[in-house]
Amino acid sequence: MKRVLVQTEDFDVAGELATLEALGGGGVASFTGVVRGGNGLAALELEQYPAMTRLQMERIVMDAGERWPLIGMTVIHRHGYLTPGARIVFVGTASRHRTAALESCAFLIDWLKVHAPFWKKEHFADGNTQWVASRSEDDARAHGWNG
Amino acid sequence: MKRVLVQTEDFDVAGELATLEALGGGGVASFTGVVRGGNGLAALELEQYPAMTRLQMERIVMDAGERWPLIGMTVIHRHGYLTPGARIVFVGTASRHRTAALESCAFLIDWLKVHAPFWKKEHFADGNTQWVASRSEDDARAHGWNG
């Protein structure tokens, strides 16, 4: 099962995990990214490249499916305006092997960080805005999977 | 937040994850182990060493808290008779750093496999039973964290 969604609305983590559990593999790993508050952040805006986003996420999911023996993968990425505490991204993987589930989950979120065409802009309560800079450690982690 | 539970009843994955998300760290990783069916398995019995189980799980959680900058850890392990599809174990971790959340989640489940006093017995539909043998690869994975 491969499930890739790009959407503005929130998603149902329990439902997504239940679907993965029901595949019968025995091991389900997940990662959920949430907007962190603090520093006067009012909202995080996520811009995407619509023609490319879903396509690129499906490529990443296909990559993971070739690297690990997975029976289910779910990747959901939101775009638009998200307030602190809101979920941004969900990655869930199911496998008969817990190591495959855990590693592929880490791979998928690392890979999304550097290979999915999204850009984050911080909107602060005082009206200021700032595009989030990419982090070289994200690049390094993603490239680590090439070894 | 450290939450360690040993219980016969099922748990609410969505509620556990929501609690971890609400800590505000930004990254929540989880692993859920489910009873795999097939081969005529009717039930999996989990025996524990009651005086030691919770103590040992708390030691493991403390270990993880010393290795990674975590703001929340939840570990739930069921015992008793579980049918195929039932959840056995849940590990959830929250951190400001997605790598810390993902790695500590993998550590906790690897560590539980070899350091928590539970024993699995398979009950088959034909009346046969069999104690599950420990796997040397689990030992190897758990010891890998000592490096």
Place this chain on the structure above:
Amino acid sequence: MLSIVYFAWVREMIGRDGEALPRPAPETTIADVISALAARGDGYAAALGDQQRLRAALDQHFTPLDHAIGDAQELALFPPVTGG
């Protein structure tokens, strides 16, 4: 024509989502296209003057700036991605 699309602060500095350019020769590199656009000055110069800060996709595939555009239909210019 070659369709150009801009994202994030590249889009904001240029002040538009994209535009169509007369089709360059196939051997023209992405870097050449960027340089020609940056030469327009103002927002273009600000957004596209420092190519180290830019990434590109040709027909929805990430592509290094020194690659030729070939027969691509769409060139996207943007900062390094920050999703996930």
Place this chain on the structure above:
Amino acid sequence: MLSIVYFAWVREMIGRDGEALPRPAPETTIADVISALAARGDGYAAALGDQQRLRAALDQHFTPLDHAIGDAQELALFPPVTGG
């Protein structure tokens, strides 16, 4: 007295959850205790005859079989764990 508790197939083969032994000298090792129990024959011999298959905990801490029991109150004998 030293309280002994058994788990999993060790418990099943011996046919009881545990028992109390007259307190051995502190320098007695876990392996010594296991050997003495196995010498009872029958289920004890079957469960405890091959020490390679056994693990132990002293007062709820995993402990190698060659360690002395010291002043421990509870010795647990069981196969390698298989939880998680």
